Amino acid sequence: MIFHAEPIEFVRQPGPGAPVWRGRAADGEDMLRFAISVHRHQGRLAALWGEDRRQHGAGYRLHCVFALDEGWPWLSLDLAAEGDQCPVYPDLSGIFPAANRMQRATRDLVGIASDGSDQRPWLRHGAWPADWYPLRHDAVHEVGVGVGFDNFPSDYEFVKVGGEGAHEIPVGPIHAGIIEPGHFRFSVVGERVLRLEQRLGYQHKGVEKLFIGADLVHGARLVGRVSGDSTCAYAWAYADAVEAACRVEPPPRALMLRALMLERERVANHLGDLGALGNDAAFAFGLTQFMRLKEDWLRLNQQMFGHRFMMDRIVPGGVVMDVDAAALAAMIEQCGVVRGEVRKLRALYDAHAGLQDRFATTGAIDAALARELSLSGMAARASGILLDGRAHRQGYTPSAPYAQLGVRPVTDERGDVAARVAVRFDEIYESLRLLREIALGLPGGEIRVDVAPLGDAAGLGVIEGWRGEVLVGVRFAGDGRLARVHPHDPSWQAWPALEHAVMKDIVPDFPLINKSFNLSYSGADL
Amino acid sequence: MIPLLRHIFRTGILTEPMPEAEGGPQREIDRLHDEILKVLGRALTIREVDAGSCNGCELEIHALNNPYYNLEGRGIKFVASPRHADMLLVTGPVTRNMENALRIAYDCTPDPKLVVAVGDCGCNGGVFGESYASCGAVDNVVGVDLRIPGCPPTPLALMQGILAAIRTTK
Numbered sequence: 058m059i060f061h062a063e064p065i066e067f068v069r070q071p072g073p074g075a076p077v078w079r080g081r082a083a084d085g086e087d088m089l090r091f092a093i094s095v096h097r098h099q100g101r102l103a104a105l106w107g108e109d110r111r112q113h114g115a116g117y118r119l120h121c122v123f124a125l126d127e128g129w130p131w132l133s134l135d136l137a138a139e140g141d142q143c144p145v146y147p148d149l150s151g152i153f154p155a156a157n158r159m160q161r162a163t164r165d166l167v168g169i170a171s172d173g174s175d176q177r178p179w180l181r182h183g184a185w186p187a188d189w190y191p192l193r194h195d196a197v198h199e200v201g202v203g204v205g206f207d208n209f210p211s212d213y214e215f216v217k218v219g220g221e222g223a224h225e226i227p228v229g230p231i232h233a234g235i236i237e238p239g240h241f242r243f244s245v246v247g248e249r250v251l252r253l254e255q256r257l258g259y260q261h262k263g264v265e266k267l268f269i270g271a272d273l274v275h276g277a278r279l280v281g282r283v284s285g286d287s288t289c290a291y292a293w294a295y296a297d298a299v300e301a302a303c304r305v306e307p308p309p310r311a312l313m314l315r316a317l318m319l320e321r322e323r324v325a326n327h328l329g330d331l332g333a334l335g336n337d338a339a340f341a342f343g344l345t346q347f348m349r350l351k352e353d354w355l356r357l358n359q360q361m362f363g364h365r366f367m368m369d370r371i372v373p374g375g376v377v378m379d380v381d382a383a384a385l386a387a388m389i390e391q392c393g394v395v396r397g398e399v400r401k402l403r404a405l406y407d408a409h410a411g412l413q414d415r416f417a418t419t420g421a422i423d424a425a426l427a428r429e430l431s432l433s434g435m436a437a438r439a440s441g442i443l444l445d446g447r448a449h450r451q452g453y454t455p456s457a458p459y460a461q462l463g464v465r466p467v468t469d470e471r472g473d474v475a476a477r478v479a480v481r482f483d484e485i486y487e488s489l490r491l492l493r494e495i496a497l498g499l500p501g502g503e504i505r506v507d508v509a510p511l512g513d514a515a516g517l518g519v520i521e522g523w524r525g526e527v528l529v530g531v532r533f534a535g536d537g538r539l540a541r542v543h544p545h546d547p548s549w550q551a552w553p554a555l556e557h558a559v560m561k562d563i564v565p566d567f568p569l570i571n572k573s574f575n576l577s578y579s580g581a582d583l
Numbered sequence: 584m585i586p587l588l589r590h591i592f593r594t595g596i597l598t599e600p601m602p603e604a605e606g607g608p609q610r611e612i613d614r615l616h617d618e619i620l621k622v623l624g625r626a627l628t629i630r631e632v633d634a635g636s637c638n639g640c641e642l643e644i645h646a647l648n649n650p651y652y653n654l655e656g657r658g659i660k661f662v663a664s665p666r667h668a669d670m671l672l673v674t675g676p677v678t679r680n681m682e683n684a685l686r687i688a689y690d691c692t693p694d695p696k697l698v699v700a701v702g703d704c705g706c707n708g709g710v711f712g713e714s715y716a717s718c719g720a721v722d723n724v725v726g727v728d729l730r731i732p733g734c735p736p737t738p739l740a741l742m743q744g745i746l747a748a749i750r751t752t753k
Contacts, residue, residue, distance in 0.1 A: 263716030285639025
């Protein structure tokens with residue numbers, strides 16, 4: 058397979074998962090040319106990570122996954138190792154701004170650097186030395202409180218905004234609500250936001266290091282805890298990657314049950330967000346009503362799957378538990394009830410002038426900007442980009458079982474908070490419809506097959522989670538243990554979009570705009 | 584406005600009775616309120632600190648304020664500043680990048696204070712353990728009065744834990 062007449066030969070990854078093609082760039086120039094060609098064809102940068110392969114007598118490897126209309130070309134670039142130096146590759150952030158933080162994180166963790174001008178650390182705040190790279194295979198350190206590296210709080214060079222009356226508001230890492238930690242630096246004049254700069258990485262708990270040497274069962278537990286609100290999406294993406302690497306096909310019933318869990322996860326999160334969005338616009342009624350529906354929803358998860366968020370239910374090879382006819386009947390009934398309730402609540406939201414006044418035109422990003430930032434998922438669809446990995450489009454067939462379910466993707470042209478609210482409402486309706494289809498068309502048979510790890514094999518899984526595109530790249534070592542796993546959250550691309558969305562709005566609108574994206578800190582801090 | 588009020592009326596009151604604190608004696612909500620008042624002299628205020636969680640625990644802590652559990656209706660309130668808090672409810676593992684911020688939040692919380700570690704990660708490091716990036720259990724960074732295990736703990740387990748923590752101060 059050749060993309061856009063570029064001289065890189067790609068090979069389709071086997072298995073029923075998302076369409077992924079693997080290719081090798083001969084050198085940095087080759088990679089850069091391909092990236093430019095992807096950008097010219099309105100493609101996106103989906104993920105970027107690095108890998109230390111010196112233990113195999115090789116050097117380092119840079120992985121870039123791009124997204125095109127047809128699917129995901131996964132391009133690797135080998136970099137020679139010379140002593141302890143940081144090998145350098147061409148900076149992609151001039152083509153895809155989303156590359157900036159991924160490149161900086163890759164430098165912090167693996168010690169391979171872009172030749173770009175922004176070399177500020179991203180995940181490394183001062184808890185380990187600048188010349189020590191945790192994901193290198195020879196990176197050993199003492200673990201425990203009081204031993205190992207000193208933890209020095211580090212300075213960070215925020216971009217300064219000058220001019221009369223301009224001042225900064227620092228917020229975080231601990232925020233006022235019950236949310237994850239991160240630092241926001243607002244540059245404002247009066248209450249108008251001139252610029253927001255995020256500094257994240259506070260949630261960095263070394264997930265990728267823990268995958269190295271783990272077996273694939275433990276890997277599934279870890280990947281389900283990269284971002285708790287998307288546990289099903291991560292578990293499925295990981296399972297897809299492992300299955301593609303090991304050339305195993307899960308049974309049809311397992312695939313359908315995975316879709317059932319993924320759609321239930323989507324509805325649960327959308328319900329919670331719609332309530333919280335009402336609350337952030339001082340409409341507490343909305344929070345109470347939607348949290349009630351969400352609680353009912355989670356309780357049925359508990360009944361059906363023994364866990365309110367369905368953690369650890371999707372594993373490589375299939376799923377760990379089946380559902381019976383009674384549970385499916387209860388689910389269909391609940392879908393009907395929730396549909397009715399959500400319709401009523403939507404009418405109340407739409408009729409509430411105060412709420413609509415806060416939602417409309419607030420935090421807008423247009424389609425061109427969303428594309429430029431490689432945005433995916435719900436936020437991209439709310440900016441008018443018809444992009445949903447579950448849905449058919451020209452030249453693209455979604456993976457099983459979505460190919461047969463026929464997902465109708467939802468978009469909204471406005472790009473503002475109101476659009477992200479509207480898309481969530483419509484996606485709930487669509488997921489409820491899908492859940493019913495799944496329950497009625499659930500094929501019989503096995504729910505799990507054995508998976509034997511294949512030495513040095515690699516795979517990539519892509520799943521359209523509730524927030525956006527979740528990717529997991531997996532490579533096995535010769536002994537069948539995991540050599541490298543990279544989970545990628547759509548928040549990597551969406552955080553910079555939030556920086557743009559708040560510009561020109563006022564400080565009090567920030568919580569509302571932030572909630573309208575509801576991004577994962579843990580998912581991107583790893 | 585009328586459809587809105589009608590909706591509220593139709594929904595009714597969904598709040599469920601409080602669970603029993605684990606190992607605690609049988610008690611009623613009124614008695615619990617008395618207890619909180621006796622211990623703290625007022626309602627209980629909680630500052631939640633996410634020191635490195637996967638956000639799963641936060642989902643369940645959020646659920647505590649849904650109408651079924653209605654924690655705020657029982658005089659237990661989440662506040663924005665540690666300076667206003669009686670209790671720190673900390674989810675973990677504590678990342679090394681959050682170690683300092685957690686210490687500051689702890690120091691800002693007035694005495695007498697309670698610290699409750701939430702989730703398997705907060706209790707013992709969970710799947711993340713201790714590493715170059717993680718201090719592991721909350722206990723490794725600030726003193727902990729009570730642990731609520733679970734991945735994530737259910738809202739019921741959280742309520743039981745919070746009640747048990749109040750009781751330890753007697």
